[in-house]
Amino acid sequence: MNNQTSSFIYFACQQGAEKTIKSSLCEPVGPYRLAYSQKGFVTLKSNLSTPAWSKALPTHPLVRSHGHVLGKFDGDVAEPLIDKILSEFGSLDWEHMHVWQRDIAIPGWNGFEPGRSALAAFLSEKFNEALQSRGDSRRASSEKQHPEDSRIIEIIIDEPNRWWVAAHMVSNREEGWPGGVYAVPIPEDMISRAYLKLAEAIAWSGIEVRAGDRVVEIGSSPGGACQYLLDLGAKVTGIDPAEMDPMVSDHPGFTHWRARSIQVKRKDFAPFRFLICDANVAPNYTLDTIEAIVTYPTSKMEGLILTMKLASWDQADRIPDHLERVRKWGFSKVEARQLAHNRKEYCLTALR
Numbered sequence: 001m002n003n004q005t006s007s008f009i010y011f012a013c014q015q016g017a018e019k020t021i022k023s024s025l026c027e028p029v030g031p032y033r034l035a036y037s038q039k040g041f042v043t044l045k046s047n048l049s050t051p052a053w054s055k056a057l058p059t060h061p062l063v064r065s066h067g068h069v070l071g072k073f074d075g076d077v078a079e080p081l082i083d084k085i086l087s088e089f090g091s092l093d094w095e096h097m098h099v100w101q102r103d104i105a106i107p108g109w110n111g112f113e114p115g116r117s118a119l120a121a122f123l124s125e126k127f128n129e130a131l132q133s134r135g136d137s138r139r140a141s142s143e144k145q146h147p148e149d150s151r152i153i154e155i156i157i158d159e160p161n162r163w164w165v166a167a168h169m170v171s172n173r174e175e176g177w178p179g180g181v182y183a184v185p186i187p188e189d190m191i192s193r194a195y196l197k198l199a200e201a202i203a204w205s206g207i208e209v210r211a212g213d214r215v216v217e218i219g220s221s222p223g224g225a226c227q228y229l230l231d232l233g234a235k236v237t238g239i240d241p242a243e244m245d246p247m248v249s250d251h252p253g254f255t256h257w258r259a260r261s262i263q264v265k266r267k268d269f270a271p272f273r274f275l276i277c278d279a280n281v282a283p284n285y286t287l288d289t290i291e292a293i294v295t296y297p298t299s300k301m302e303g304l305i306l307t308m309k310l311a312s313w314d315q316a317d318r319i320p321d322h323l324e325r326v327r328k329w330g331f332s333k334v335e336a337r338q339l340a341h342n343r344k345e346y347c348l349t350a351l352r
């Protein structure tokens, strides 16, 4: 698919983030005009020509996934829709198909977690049956990850009877995940959703936490993130005035410093390789706290994973300032992304 098209691009995000994405990419700031929009799904148009497999798609830390829109399909019955889509796009040079559904709620609401749509899984199987019967060896999936440079065609379930078809070339890890969601397997005894957030943060950032690594978490109660770290075999210290879940506090690899971070001496952070912060405080308070720790002469902190709370969506405008501040502490790879499992917050990661 080497044809040039004028830009018609979709952006998927958490419900509520649409306005911030539109205002940062649309005229007069960016080259786009508003097109169709729904909760968690925004489409924008521009007259600029963009090759459909171009990796140069605009983005924003609140964007979970993006791609070139190829078409919209409405219909109440799946089989004829699938047939129509495969007739129209079967001859294109895509390699894999991702089938996913836009968020139907805020992550964590009533058990909802992004990327676990039964409808997407069902339709993905229907697409596979249709592909097989056409003798097409390519396959659809609602959960399979694909490596860099893969050419992906996407079936985006906007409503059960309204699907969008889009295309994107995978240019980084998260673009290889259907809908930009790293669907972490959820353990039955999960202590809190922070387990999912940290698993996704580690997968996205590429920060490698190995067995035996010393990791400290500020804002560790009740203990979902520590549970994930302990599962990885790390030696974990949690700092929080609140109680930890016994599954964590009774674990031999865990130490609880029952205090606020300000009460801990900065030299006590010397043994740790990674610092995680998930305290429910304002971004500037988080950055002041972490700066004092990592700029102290005895600090050997190699990596940071910080949950940055957003009191309002407008505060996302401050993300570039946050990243710049962390770079000044001597970290070279500093990135921001609203993870699929984040709520009104984003994840900032930094590596030396």
Ligand SMILES: C[S@@+](CC[C@H](N)C(=O)[O-])C[C@H]1O[C@@H](n2cnc3c(N)ncnc32)[C@H](O)[C@@H]1O
Pocket: 191, 192, 193, 194, 195, 218, 219, 220, 221, 222, 223, 224, 225, 226, 239, 240, 241, 242, 259, 260, 261, 262, 278, 279, 280, 281
């Ligand atoms: C969202 S919860 C953390 C969830 C936790 N990471 C988990 O894995 O379950 C926020 C926690 O931050 C703690 N907190 C807030 N300010 C803090 C501070 N200055 N120092 C340490 N903990 C703090 C609160 O007590 C609360 O338990």
